[in-house]
Amino acid sequence: MTPIFRLCDEHITRSAELDPVDAVYMGISGDFGVSTDYGPEGHAARHDLIKSTLAELDTLEPTSQDDRRAADHLRERLQAQAAWFETGEQYRDLSSPFGLLSTVRDSVDLLPTGDDDQWRRVAAQLAAVPEMLASWQASLDEGLSRGLVAARRQAVEGAGQAEKYAGTHDELIASYGEGPLAGELAKAAAQAHQGYVDAARYLLEKYAPRAAERDGVGPERYAVAARQNLGADIDLVDAYEWGWGELRRIEAEMVEEAHAILPGASVDEAIAHLNATQYVVGSEAFLAWLKAKHDGAIAALHGTHFDIAQPLHTVDVTLAPGSTSGSAYYTAPSEDLTRPGRTWWPVGGRERFATWSELSTVFHEGVPGHHLQLGAVAVAGDKLSRFAKFSWVSGHGEGWALYAERLADELGWHTEPGTRMGMLADSALRAARVVIDIGVHLDLPLPDGSAWSFEKACEVLRERGRAVAHTVHPEIVRYFGWPAQAISYKLGERAWLEARAEAARKPGFDLKAWHTAALDLGPIGLGNLRAALSEL
Structure with a gap:
């Protein structure tokens, strides 16, 4: 050593x-x-x-x-x-x-x-x-x-x-x-x-x-929080403007997807149709559906786009009825691998679970998202320092998980009705997070010149971010209390996509090999990510 x-x-x-x-x-x-x-x-x-x-x-x-x-x-x-x-x-x-x-x-x-x-x-x-x-x-x-x-x-x-x-x-x-x-x-x-x-x-x-x-925490505290979450110092006003542009781009794609679900339907009409037709009833049915989707993703990826180590073939899927979180989350395997990686799914008082909107989150929290990424670190052996195995850069980690959602779409995994709309709605949510989080904490005006408030943030997340009703309040509370974490998803995904595009321009580019090498590097701040990935 x-x-x-x-x-x-x-x-x-x-x-x-x-x-x-x-x-x-x-x-x-x-x-x-x-x-x-x-x-x-x-x-x-x-x-x-x-x-x-x-x-x-x-x-x-x-x-x-x-x-x-x-x-x-x-x-x-x-x-x-x-x-x-x-x-x-x-x-x-x-x-x-x-x-x-x-x-x-x-x-x-x-x-x-x-x-x-x-x-x-x-x-x-x-x-x-x-x-x-x-x-x-x-x-x-x-x-x-x-x-x-x-x-x-x-x-x-x-x-x-x-x-x-x-x-x-x-x-x-x-x-x-x-x-x-x-x-x-x-x-x-x-x-x-x-x-x-x-x-x-x-x-x-x-x-x-x-x-x-x-x-809001103001520019000085927010800059410290952004560095902690992104591993980079960025132009936050530029990121705010980029977030609005990305949100508009995703919304246009959602309109096209709505027409594919129901010809001539609006996005609201398509989502209403999916909520009425694509769901399971009861927590036991939801848990069974989640487990099947986690297992199916591992089976589909292993040996094709990733080589998944045997200890990572199991994900402990857990319902969290007592959680006050509005969204699912993940905890990594223990160092000795006796505790498997676990995805946690808040119930939020529901008895009816819309599956069309949850599938993309399975890919985000499970495979090829956090479970594959953090699992690769857990089984890395002596290639990574122990500090790297137990540190976390949200921009790197959440960026990868959002990239994983995009990858699942590229692989054609959204074969069930409406699940691609679910992926796009999730992406809109993450773009809305960028503008809400930066706008609130830096007191930047909305495009119409109005000021942010808790109610306005809820409105943007609900109407532009397409957030599920029971998640809106806890999500906004989360952004207000955890400055700069919410921006790490979209800005991290942007960094991963830019790095992959640069790598793909090289002769002989192999996506599976690139994925393996990229995850083997362990966590990296976004300020150093492109340079590190360019060395692969």
């Missing part, structure tokens, strides 16, 4: 020791404890680790191309993380529905439960939830004292999310049965549920009255 790879390895281990919850979520092997300190001292320790790792990295010289790539990626990611700390984001780290609350809660479901020792770990982590949420509140209190506050909307939504989490571990505990740890598990779950209730009360009664009324 080279000194640079050793430093990457050491940074992951030390990071896991300082943040055991994130270690569980990321699937890092090892026993690092059960409780993360989200208070000011815990944040200071993580910031110090970043600074010391960067200082040591500056003393090391790469000895190979793999070394150079590992060093470049480590430096870029840590510099972006350091900027987050330096703008005081740790003292206003409050976002819904994805954020610290969901990380703490979902990490429990990701713990192994094969024997009583593993169940004891589950009990310990559940019992630690109140302490962890109290430490988080200490950081938020510090932010209030410094004038570094999150938006009131995020506090109110976070309170509602925490309230809904109370009781959501009961199903997991019930699955243990009547064994010797049943009482301990029940007690720990009750403690966790009380922790959520206390957090909800804090957010609603103490934090929300002192939180910021403005949803």
Whole structure:
């Protein structure tokens, strides 16, 4: 192991020791404890680790191309993380529905439960939830004292999310049965549920009255967030204008697709027809449909456009009835591959599930999207640094997943009625995200000169982004509370498509070989993506 790879390895281990919850979520092997300190001292320790790792990295010289790539990626990611700390984001780290609350809660479901020792770990982590949420509140209190506050909307939504989490571990505990740890598990779950209730009360009664009324974070904070999510510094005003143009292009294609579904129909009429005809009823039927589509995608791709490693032939498809998210999401396999990759599908109170609009999301979250991409990293062996295996660049990762949706269309997989319209609607949603996210946080005017508001953002996402009704509110809350993440999909897809087009101009271009080589590189910031892919 080279000194640079050793430093990457050491940074992951030390990071896991300082943040055991994130270690569980990321699937890092090892026993690092059960409780993360989200208070000011815990944040200071993580910031110090970043600074010391960067200082040591500056003393090391790469000895190979793999070394150079590992060093470049480590430096870029840590510099972006350091900027987050330096703008005081740790003292206003409050976002819904994805954020610290969901990380703490979902990490429990990701713990192994094969024997009583593993169940004891589950009990310990559940019992630690109140302490962890109290430490988080200490950081938020510090932010209030410094004038570094999150938006009131995020506090109110976070309170509602925490309230809904109370009781959501009961199903997991019930699955243990009547064994010797049943009482301990029940007690720990009750403690966790009380922790959520206390957090909800804090957010609603103490934090929300002192939180910021403005949803947007402004240019300085947004630039830091964009660098963290994209791995690049971009012209945000140009990206805003590009987003509007891309949205209009997709809308024109949707008109053509509507005519193919029902001759002479408008897009609204075609979608109404699909909603009335292309669906399954009941969560069990939806889960069966999802599993069949995940398995079918793996079977269709393996040996043709990708060589899929055997451990990745399984995706754990999971319904998430307690989730407050408006959209599906993915968690990667554990480092030792004992925990498979998992797709999570919020139910949103539905009994009827429109399959025409979900198929493209299967390709995004599963194969050839996140499961293939993050799975390739998990099975990469010594080719990638350990830091690369456990770091994430949203522009790279979400860009690939959106590219995967486009690839599925190119491969002719939209054979069922309306599923191509579903793909286009998803693409319109991602273009709408670009304009909403940048427009709100930078306070840029809409094309008609009007200003953004929560209601206007919901209207654009619903009418121009074609978002499904039950997802509109949580999606907009998400964009407002997680600046610059929403733009990573479309801007990342743009980067991937441009890189592929450049590669395809070379003699002897082979798409399967290019896909394999591209994924073997691991995560890369968009600022370095084209250069790295041009070397393949």
